[in-house]
Amino acid sequence: MPETKNKKNIDFNEWYNEIVELADLCDKRYPIKGMNVWRPYGWKLMTHVDQLIREEMIKTGHEEVCFPLLIPESSFQKEAEHIEGFGSEVYWVTHAGLNKLEERWLLRPTSETAMYPLFSLWIRSHADLPLKTFQIVNTFRYETKQTRAFIRVREIHFFEAHTCHVDFEDAEKQIREDKKIAERLFTKLSLPFIFSKRPEWDKFAGAFYTISIDVLMPSGRTLQLGSIHQYRDNFSKPYEIKYETETGEHAYCHQTTYGMSERILGALVGIHGDDKGLVMPPSVAPVQVIIIPIIFKGKEKQIYKACDILDEKLHDNGIRSHVDKRDITPGSKYYDWELKGVPLRVEIGPKDLEKKEVVLVRRDTGEKKSIPEEKSIEIIEKELGDVSKTLYEKAKKFLTENMHRVKTIDEAKKFKGIVELPWCGSEDCALEVENILEGNTLGEPIDEEKCSGYICPICSRPAETWMRYAKMY
Amino acid sequence: MPETKNKKNIDFNEWYNEIVELADLCDKRYPIKGMNVWRPYGWKLMTHVDQLIREEMIKTGHEEVCFPLLIPESSFQKEAEHIEGFGSEVYWVTHAGLNKLEERWLLRPTSETAMYPLFSLWIRSHADLPLKTFQIVNTFRYETKQTRAFIRVREIHFFEAHTCHVDFEDAEKQIREDKKIAERLFTKLSLPFIFSKRPEWDKFAGAFYTISIDVLMPSGRTLQLGSIHQYRDNFSKPYEIKYETETGEHAYCHQTTYGMSERILGALVGIHGDDKGLVMPPSVAPVQVIIIPIIFKGKEKQIYKACDILDEKLHDNGIRSHVDKRDITPGSKYYDWELKGVPLRVEIGPKDLEKKEVVLVRRDTGEKKSIPEEKSIEIIEKELGDVSKTLYEKAKKFLTENMHRVKTIDEAKKFKGIVELPWCGSEDCALEVENILEGNTLGEPIDEEKCSGYICPICSRPAETWMRYAKMY
Numbered sequence: 030m031p032e033t034k035n036k037k038n039i040d041f042n043e044w045y046n047e048i049v050e051l052a053d054l055c056d057k058r059y060p061i062k063g064m065n066v067w068r069p070y071g072w073k074l075m076t077h078v079d080q081l082i083r084e085e086m087i088k089t090g091h092e093e094v095c096f097p098l099l100i101p102e103s104s105f106q107k108e109a110e111h112i113e114g115f116g117s118e119v120y121w122v123t124h125a126g127l128n129k130l131e132e133r134w135l136l137r138p139t140s141e142t143a144m145y146p147l148f149s150l151w152i153r154s155h156a157d158l159p160l161k162t163f164q165i166v167n168t169f170r171y172e173t174k175q176t177r178a179f180i181r182v183r184e185i186h187f188f189e190a191h192t193c194h195v196d197f198e199d200a201e202k203q204i205r206e207d208k209k210i211a212e213r214l215f216t217k218l219s220l221p222f223i224f225s226k227r228p229e230w231d232k233f234a235g236a237f238y239t240i241s242i243d244v245l246m247p248s249g250r251t252l253q254l255g256s257i258h259q260y261r262d263n264f265s266k267p268y269e270i271k272y273e274t275e276t277g278e279h280a281y282c283h284q285t286t287y288g289m290s291e292r293i294l295g296a297l298v299g300i301h302g303d304d305k306g307l308v309m310p311p312s313v314a315p316v317q318v319i320i321i322p323i324i325f326k327g328k329e330k331q332i333y334k335a336c337d338i339l340d341e342k343l344h345d346n347g348i349r350s351h352v353d354k355r356d357i358t359p360g361s362k363y364y365d366w367e368l369k370g371v372p373l374r375v376e377i378g379p380k381d382l383e384k385k386e387v388v389l390v391r392r393d394t395g396e397k398k399s400i401p402e403e404k405s406i407e408i409i410e411k412e413l414g415d416v417s418k419t420l421y422e423k424a425k426k427f428l429t430e431n432m433h434r435v436k437t438i439d440e441a442k443k444f445k446g447i448v449e450l451p452w453c454g455s456e457d458c459a460l461e462v463e464n465i466l467e468g469n470t471l472g473e474p475i476d477e478e479k480c481s482g483y484i485c486p487i488c489s490r491p492a493e494t495w496m497r498y499a500k501m502y
Numbered sequence: 503m504p505e506t507k508n509k510k511n512i513d514f515n516e517w518y519n520e521i522v523e524l525a526d527l528c529d530k531r532y533p534i535k536g537m538n539v540w541r542p543y544g545w546k547l548m549t550h551v552d553q554l555i556r557e558e559m560i561k562t563g564h565e566e567v568c569f570p571l572l573i574p575e576s577s578f579q580k581e582a583e584h585i586e587g588f589g590s591e592v593y594w595v596t597h598a599g600l601n602k603l604e605e606r607w608l609l610r611p612t613s614e615t616a617m618y619p620l621f622s623l624w625i626r627s628h629a630d631l632p633l634k635t636f637q638i639v640n641t642f643r644y645e646t647k648q649t650r651a652f653i654r655v656r657e658i659h660f661f662e663a664h665t666c667h668v669d670f671e672d673a674e675k676q677i678r679e680d681k682k683i684a685e686r687l688f689t690k691l692s693l694p695f696i697f698s699k700r701p702e703w704d705k706f707a708g709a710f711y712t713i714s715i716d717v718l719m720p721s722g723r724t725l726q727l728g729s730i731h732q733y734r735d736n737f738s739k740p741y742e743i744k745y746e747t748e749t750g751e752h753a754y755c756h757q758t759t760y761g762m763s764e765r766i767l768g769a770l771v772g773i774h775g776d777d778k779g780l781v782m783p784p785s786v787a788p789v790q791v792i793i794i795p796i797i798f799k800g801k802e803k804q805i806y807k808a809c810d811i812l813d814e815k816l817h818d819n820g821i822r823s824h825v826d827k828r829d830i831t832p833g834s835k836y837y838d839w840e841l842k843g844v845p846l847r848v849e850i851g852p853k854d855l856e857k858k859e860v861v862l863v864r865r866d867t868g869e870k871k872s873i874p875e876e877k878s879i880e881i882i883e884k885e886l887g888d889v890s891k892t893l894y895e896k897a898k899k900f901l902t903e904n905m906h907r908v909k910t911i912d913e914a915k916k917f918k919g920i921v922e923l924p925w926c927g928s929e930d931c932a933l934e935v936e937n938i939l940e941g942n943t944l945g946e947p948i949d950e951e952k953c954s955g956y957i958c959p960i961c962s963r964p965a966e967t968w969m970r971y972a973k974m975y
Contacts, residue, residue, distance in 0.1 A: 069565035
């Protein structure tokens with residue numbers, strides 16, 4: 030069976046670059062670097078991920094909106110830290126036709142500055158709160174580092190939820206909900222992740238605090254898939270998002286945002302894939318079950334019929350299946366659908382027909398078995414669930430094995446992946462650890478006890494918390 | 503019952519401007535003119551329309567892709583007529599962060615020049631053809647005329663299908679398919695329309711010919727909802743989209759495109775709406791059936807229960823229903839849902855419960871009747887179909903009554919809407935008619951016999967075809 034030229038375990042990055050094009054996810058030959066073309070299969074996968082996100086949002090009372098792409102420079106410039114953070118990363122529209130614009134417009138890198146002037150018009154009273162909105166749109170960042178499909182691109186397929194609340198505590202409640210959404214979503218995607226509270230010097234520009242959602246890629250680097258931000262009233266003050274309280278006073282809203290991007294697809298490719306191609310979790314696989322007729326002369330009709338009957342039954346049970354009737358060898362079909370990461374393959378040949386069986390092959394484990402035709406739906410449903418679970422557990426094992434809590438720099442040096450060290454709370458010490466380990470500060474663990482009884486490995490003062498370090502994409 | 507301030511029959515344009523905001527479709531207060539904010543209800547409607555289009559595309563073997571928004575100036579400049587047509591209407595990105603770009607990039611007004619350099623890489627042999635793709639994306643045009651929500655905007659929610667074929671005839675076959683798609687789609691939307699072959703001087707920049715899809719708005723102006731273009735090899739030559747034929751020669755592809763936009767939403771609002779608000783065809787109505795509990799003290803539980811049971815049954819039958827349990831009067835609920843254009847309203851009160859009936863009210867006709875509860879699903883399904891039909895027939899009647907085939911300018915002057923006049927084929931004569939009638943040349947009827955035995959009302963030479971004129975949005 031043909032395999033990728035690059036091997037995942039030997040050169041992950043090259044394997045990744047090869048597989049995203051080989052599996053027809055995207056085309057990197059577009060004449061602007063970092064702006065890739067979504068090919069049909071990649072776009073289908075992405076929209077399936079979007080749909081999972083959308084369902085979570087709707088279930089939790091968020092409403093979908095769509096704001097303009099272009100933002101006037103004057104709207105952008107209202108929140109000082111935000112401009113400082115994004116100013117050097119945005120694209121500017123300066124001309125329309127042959128005319129120079131009176132004011133420059135930027136392509137949204139994220140939509141705070143597009144949305145908040147309108148939020149200040151939409152929100153009048155406490156009865157308008159909480160306001161919970163989201164959109165799934167294209168955003169733009171002028172990346173100067175090396176680009177990589179889905180992971181570091183200049184046009185980004187982006188999800189962003191924006192909420193407004195009566196006070197800090199209600200915004201905190203939103204963040205608790207956001208964390209639960211992440212847990213449900215990434216479980217469906219078989220992607221174990223960790224929450225980290227990003228350090229002060231690396232939080233989102235304008236935020237009060239930022240919680241990042243990171244996965245560990247097979248290269249040992251972390252990939253940030255999303256982030257949840259508590260803004261407090263940092264934006265509502267400059268954008269004047271005020272409301273009348275029940276007692277008739279005026280108060281500023283407290284806000285949160287929740288962002289995720291096409292990086293999720295990068296994680297699905299990188300974490301689950303192998304040297305035969307993609308391995309897609311059933312929740313987002315465009316085809317969940319591929320049915321391959323094993324044709325013998327004189328038996329064509331019966332075999333096609335058996336395939337079609339199973340296909341229809343699967344559809345009726347809400348399973349995305351497809352019969353591959355192309356005039357090529359079964360082996361070529363196996364190759365194609367393995368490359369595309371279809372979770373389950375069913376083969377139906379004359380011998381299977383005689384025995385009233387079908388052959389079932391799992392993409393993730395390669396396991397092959399004959400199952401009774403009459404129980405096929407039930408077994409396929411169970412196997413799809415098992416594929417999700419197995420993918421999750423495999424990734425979870427990798428994450429657990431590559432995340433270490435240690436007390437000294439020397440111990441930290443022994444490990445790849447993520448290390449946690451006691452931290453005194455000073456930026457200088459964290460940056461020193463970064464230097465020594467040639468990694469980045471990922472952030473503090475959340476929802477756990479502080480680190481007590483340990484000392485900072487740099488300055489030897491008592492540690493306040495644990496701090497995570499890793500090489501990051 | 504409260505109504506719009508502006509009346510549809512008295513001042514259509516003002517009524518339209520009022521209703522799009524009142525019904526929560528969009529917010530026009532965004533600080534860039536012609537770039538509006540999609541509010542949740544408007545975005546839901548739009549995505550329902552998108553979904554109908556997507557289903558048609560997938561059924562006919564098109565694959566969904568997503569190309570970058572930004573196009574390098576050098577890619578854009580390969581087809582001379584196309585640049586001439588669009589050059590003065592595009593927005594230019596000139597800077598990234600603090601740096602001036604080496605080459606200017608434009609925001610796509612349409613995606614020929616983004617897609618075709620890649621198509622030339624994707625297509626190698628006749629076996630790769632036909633290539634049938636589509637995308638639903640945001641596009642940009644620098645409109646200098648007065649903007650109007652959904653109808654004339656600067657950021658446009660846009661559908662575009664692009665296909666490549668072995669020869670002209672295969673491309674023509676595609677256009678026949680496109681026309682059938684339009685017929686199915688616009689029937690579902692209860693929007694009667696006409697196809698017109700646009701005149702040479704007003705076809706799409708770069709096309710061999712253009713067929714427009716126009717509806718007649720209540721103001722008597724036509725609104726172009728979409729267009730189908732035969733490109734022949736006009737683009738494939740400059741973009742080098744070639745393939746190897748079965749005999750080993752190289753040939754240029756023939757191409758077609760099919761474009762539609764958020765104007766469809768403008769037509770739905772304008773054509774079906776009334777002074778109470780929107781009237782949405784069931785195919786795209788976010789809520790198809792709104793259930794209003796008519797609460798009397800002591801009966802709350804039973805009534806809510808009856809509402810919930812009906813709601814669940816409707817859901818089980820694939821109908822989008824909702825029970826409005828807000829603590830406001832039934833009258834206020836009627837008002838809200840009428841404004842939103844929900845096709846059917848069900849009222850359930852204690853008397854109805856006793857009689858095992860529910861009250862059914864149609865949004866389009868206002869007709870109100872009691873129906874037996876046990877037959878409610880069946881009757882509601884039938885009524886939803888009837889609403890679609892009634893909306894279609896009403897709009898069709900308006901179109902028929904406002905489209906006249908006449909022989910002289912004097913006759914033409916008598917009518918509003920669309921007139922058809924004999925035409926000699928000269929641009930000068932058509933432009934003279936435009937002047938006299940203060941209208942635009944819409945195009946020739948397609949798929950019908952040529953006009954014979956008549957003379958051009960301007961130059962008196964024998965007419966070749968009929969030509970349509972109308973005021974256009």
